Amino acid sequence: MMNDLKIKTIEEFQRDGISPEILFWVGCAGSFDDRAKRITKAFVKILNSANISFGVLGKDESCTGDPAKRAGNEFLFQMQAMTNIEVLNSFEIKTIVTTCPHCFNTLKNEYPDLGGNYKVYHHTQFINKLLEEGRFSIEGGSYKGKKITYHDPCFLGRANNEYNAPRNLIKKIDAELAELKRCKSKALCCGAGGAQMFKESEKGKTEINLERAEEIKENSSKIVATGCPFCNTMLTDGTKSFEKEKQVEVLDIAELIVRAKDL
C-alpha cells in the first residue's frame, strides 16, 4: 500500500508555515536504488505509524559527497557539502535522520567544520529514541523466537561506535540474535566503503563480500539484518554464492520492524 505513505517535503512544510520535527535524509541509494527504496518506504511506514512529523528535501537533496571524499576528491566533497549546508540552513534544519550510515557519518562528523551543525541520527538510533520516549512500541511479532544475525556497517559501528541501537531493536522484535564470528568493533567490512561500491575491486583471491558471506553461511540464522543500503547490496550479492545450500534473506532493521509489526 505504497500510496498510503504520508510524505511531505520541507518546502511544503514551509509553505504551510510549520517546521517538522525532523528532516529525513533519504540519500542517493534510498532515492534511486530499487532495493534501497524499499528500506526508505519501510522507515517512512514506521515514522507514519508513530505519527512523527518529518519532511524530506526531495529535489533539493543532493549527494553528501562521501563517495567523492573517500575517493580522494576533496574539492567535489566540499562543493557538495557547502551547497547542502546552504540548503539545510536556509530551511533551518535542526535534526536529521538518515537510513544510510555513510550519509550519517558525513553529516554528523564532517559537516560541522564547514558550518553545518545538526543533531544527526541513524534511523536505528532514532527508532530507539522513539521507543524510550514511549512514542512507538515494538512487542514481539512475527519474528518471535527466530534467529537473526546482524552485520555491523563500518560507518555506523567502528566509525561512530554505534553497536547497540540496531541490536536492541532485534531484541525488541523478540528474535534471537545470533552474532557473526567477527562482530561489533571486529566486524568485517562488506566491501562497499571508501567508494569501492562504484568500481571493480583490485585483483585478489576472492571478493570481500564473498568472504563475509562465508561467515553468514556458517551462522545458524537465515536472516541477516543490517542498517546500510550498501551493505545490503553487497551481502545480497555475496550470499547468492551459496543459495543452493542455504537461502538467506538480507533485510534492513527498518524492514524487520515493519514485517514484525505488519505495518
Added chain:
Amino acid sequence: MVVSLGFFSRNVMRLKRNINLGKGQTDPITNKPERIKNMLRIALGQSKMVTRPIPGILHLIVYLGFIIINIELIEILIDGIFGTHRVFSSIGGFYGFLIGSFEVFAVLVLIAVIAFWSRRNIIRIKRFSETKMMGWPKLDADLILYFEIILMSLFLLMNATDVEFQNMNNGNVISGYIYPYFSGYSEETLHLFERSFWWSHIIGIFIFLNYLYYSKHLHIILAFPNTYYASLSDMGKLNNMKSVTNEVNIMMGKSSESDVNDDINFGASDVMDLSWLQLLNAYSCTECGRCTSACPANMTGKKLSPRKIMMDTRDRIEEVGNNIDTNGKYINDNKKLLGDYISMEELWACTSCNACVEECPISINPLSIIMDMRRNLVMEDSSAPSELNNMMSNIENNGAPWPYNQQDRLNWNE
C-alpha cells in the same frame, strides 16, 4: 656511558628533525585531560594489546618485566658511578623482595620471549610472513628477542655469581639455584665473573638504547606521544582540507582570492606532504601486523597492507633524512613515497572500513595516509580509476553517484 648517551641524544635530535619534515598538524591539540587518559590507558595500561589474549599477555609480561627490572638498573648505575656495591641492600628485607621479584620477572620474560621467538620462527604466524617483513624487519624482530634473552640471562648470572649477595640469602629466589653450578670456582674467579656479567649487562643496555632508533623497538618510547596525539574524534571523521575550503569559498563567492597560497600540493605524494603526526605514527609502528591481518582488502588477497604503508613511510623518511644529512638540505632524488614505495593498486584497494585503525594497539592511523595519497592521485594527478571518474562526474552533474536526475529524487514513492 657518555658516548652512549651522546649517541642516543644525536638520534633523538635526528628523529625530531625527521618527524618535523611533516606538515603542521591540522587539528589543534585540545582536550589534554582526555589525551592523558588515552595515553595512560592505551600506552601505559596496554588496554588494546589484550584484545588478542595470547600475544597480549606475553607482551604484558615482557613490558612489566622491562619496567620492573629497570628499577634495578638504577642501582646498577649508582653502583657504577659511585663504586658502591648493591647500594640499596641496606634497606633489608624489602630489598630481598624487590630483587626476588626482579628475578622471577626475568624468568617470566625469558619464557615469554622464547614464546615470541617460536611464534615467529617455528609456528610462523601468518601476519609475520608478508613480503615486506623479509630481511631487516625479520632480523630486527629476532635481534630484539635475542637481546632480551641475553640481558635477562646476564642479570640472573650476575646475581648468581655475586657471592656476597648469595650469602645474604635475601632475594636470590632464582639465582640461588644457579649459584651451585659455579661452586667449583674460587671467590676471586666468581668476582671476576660477576663483574663481567655486570659490565656486559650495563653495556648491553646502552647498546640496546642506541639500537632503538634503527628498530621497530622504538615503540617503547614513541607509543606514549603517539597515543597522546592520536585523534579524539569518531574514527569515521576524515579531516576536511582547509586549503580546499579556501578554494571552494572563492568558487562559491564567499571569499576573495587574497588568502590563497599558490604552491599548495593537494594530498600527499611524499613524506613531506604528510603531517608530523603521520610521520610520528610511522616511527612508532612495531610492525606487529594486527592492522594487516584485520584488513578486508588484505585478507581477500589484494596488495594493500596497512602495515606496509607505515613501514614504507618510515623507510622513505629515513631516505629523505639521509639525503639531508649528506647534502645539507634535501636534494631531489627523483623518488616519491607514492609510486616508488606505495603503488596505486594498494591505495585503491582500501574500503576505508577503519579495521586497521581499530586494531592498532598504539593508535596509529594508516587510513589517513591512504586517504591523503588518494587525494593526491585525484586532485593533482587526475588518475582515479575510470569508474570513479564516472561516479564523480555523476555527483557533479546530477548530485548522485549514479546517472539519475536530481529532479527524480522523490520518485522512490511511486
